[in-house]
Amino acid sequence: MSKNTGSGVFGLSIDLQEGSASSLQAELRQLLKTLQRVQIPATFSTPSPGRDGLVERLRAESLRHEHAILADSSWIGPSVGRTQFSRELARRVEIAKAQRASFHTIAVTDTELTANLDLLVKHRISVVRSPMNTGFHPQSLRFGVWQAPVSFTLPSKGGWQFGGTEWAIKRALSRASRLHGLVHLVVQLETLKDQTEVASLERILTTVQRRRSKGLIAAVTMQGLVARLAPQRQAVSARSVLRVA
Numbered sequence: 001m002s003k004n005t006g007s008g009v010f011g012l013s014i015d016l017q018e019g020s021a022s023s024l025q026a027e028l029r030q031l032l033k034t035l036q037r038v039q040i041p042a043t044f045s046t047p048s049p050g051r052d053g054l055v056e057r058l059r060a061e062s063l064r065h066e067h068a069i070l071a072d073s074s075w076i077g078p079s080v081g082r083t084q085f086s087r088e089l090a091r092r093v094e095i096a097k098a099q100r101a102s103f104h105t106i107a108v109t110d111t112e113l114t115a116n117l118d119l120l121v122k123h124r125i126s127v128v129r130s131p132m133n134t135g136f137h138p139q140s141l142r143f144g145v146w147q148a149p150v151s152f153t154l155p156s157k158g159g160w161q162f163g164g165t166e167w168a169i170k171r172a173l174s175r176a177s178r179l180h181g182l183v184h185l186v187v188q189l190e191t192l193k194d195q196t197e198v199a200s201l202e203r204i205l206t207t208v209q210r211r212r213s214k215g216l217i218a219a220v221t222m223q224g225l226v227a228r229l230a231p232q233r234q235a236v237s238a239r240s241v242l243r244v245a
Contacts, residue, residue, distance in 0.1 A: 008176030008217045010208045011148070011184040011225055012042040013107065013129065015070055020189050021052040027192040032061060034202055038209040039063065040219045045070035045107040045129075050096035066221035067096070068105035069125075077111030086119050093123045105129065105148075105222040107186075117145045127222045129186075136172065136181045138229055146226050154187040154197055169204055177216040182225070 014031065021028065035042055045068040046054050058065045073079065075088035089106075096103055105127040106113070106120065112132040120128070121143045128141070129148045139147040151172060156165045172183045185204065191197045211217040220228065 007215060008173060008178075008180060009182045009225060009228065010040075010173065010176070010212075010217050010219045011182065011222060012040060012205075012219070013068070013184065013186045013222065014042050014044045014189055015107065015109070015186060016044065016046045016052075016054065016189045017070075018047050019052070021046065021054045021057065024189050024193070027189055027198075028057070030198065031189070031192060031201075032057075034205060035065075036061065036063060038205045040205055040208060041065050041221050041224070043068050043105055043107075043222045045105070047071070048095075049092055049103060050099040050101055055096070055099045055101045064221075066105065066223050067101050067103055068107050068127075068129075068222065069093075069096075069103050070107050070109065071113075072109045073111040076106075076108055076113055078115070079111075082116050082119070085116055089119060089123060104226070114141070117141055117143050120145055126226050129184075129222065136176065136183065138182060138225065140229075146229060148184060148222055148225060149182070150186050151182065151184045152186070154185065154201060155191050166200055166204060170207060173207065173211060173217060177211065 041063050043066040044054060044058060046052055047070045049055070049067060049069055055067060058067065069092055076085055093103065104125055106125055107129040109131065112130045113128050126144060127146050127148050129150065131150060133147050133149045135149040136151055137149060141147055152165055152169055169183065169185065175181060176183050187201060192201070208217055208219055212219055
C-alpha cells in the first residue's frame, strides 16, 4: 500500500457458516457489542445473504458494517464453469437485493477466484478474499477487482508458536504503521463459542483501538480498503502515462 494512506490499515472479517446467524446468536450479540465498544467495523460473510436474518441484524447497528458473500468450491473456482458461476452469483445477489442489501466483497473458503472477474464487476463486487492468498499486501487483479490477503485467522492456522497469534498481530500492526501496510484478521464466528478465543479477540481489538487513537492505524471494512486503494492505483496509472508521454 502507498504511503499516501497516512497510516497502517486493519481489517476484520467475520465468517458465518450456514445457520450460524441463528444458532450462534449469543456469540454474535457479544461480538457486535465488542465492536460497538471499540468502534471497529467488520465485514460479515455469509453463504445465504438476505435469507439468514443477518442483514436485518447488522442494519440495526449504528456502526457501518459490511455484508459479504461467503463462497466455496461447489459454485466457484477453477473447476466450475462460467455459466454455473454466473447463475449462482446472480441468484445470491438478487436474493440480497430483495432485502435491500448490497455486496462488494466475496470471500472464498477453500479455493481461489482469478477467472471470470468481469462477472463480479457486473454485480459491483470489487474485493475477492481467498485462503490461497495470504500476507499483508493487497493485489490489483483485473477490471478494478482487488485481492485482499488473509494475514491472520482465528482459530489460528499458522505457526505463530513464539508469543502466539496476539504477539504476531501486534508486531504486524507496528510494521503496518511504519510501512503503511495492511493487517487483515479473519475470524470464524463459531470460534467465539470458546471464551478464551473471545478474550484474545477483545485484546487484539483493544490494541487496534489504542493505536487508531494515536493515528497509527485505520480500521476499515473490505469495501473501505478498496476506497483507499483505488485512488492510489489511479495516481500510479496517471504517473505511468505521464512518463510515457
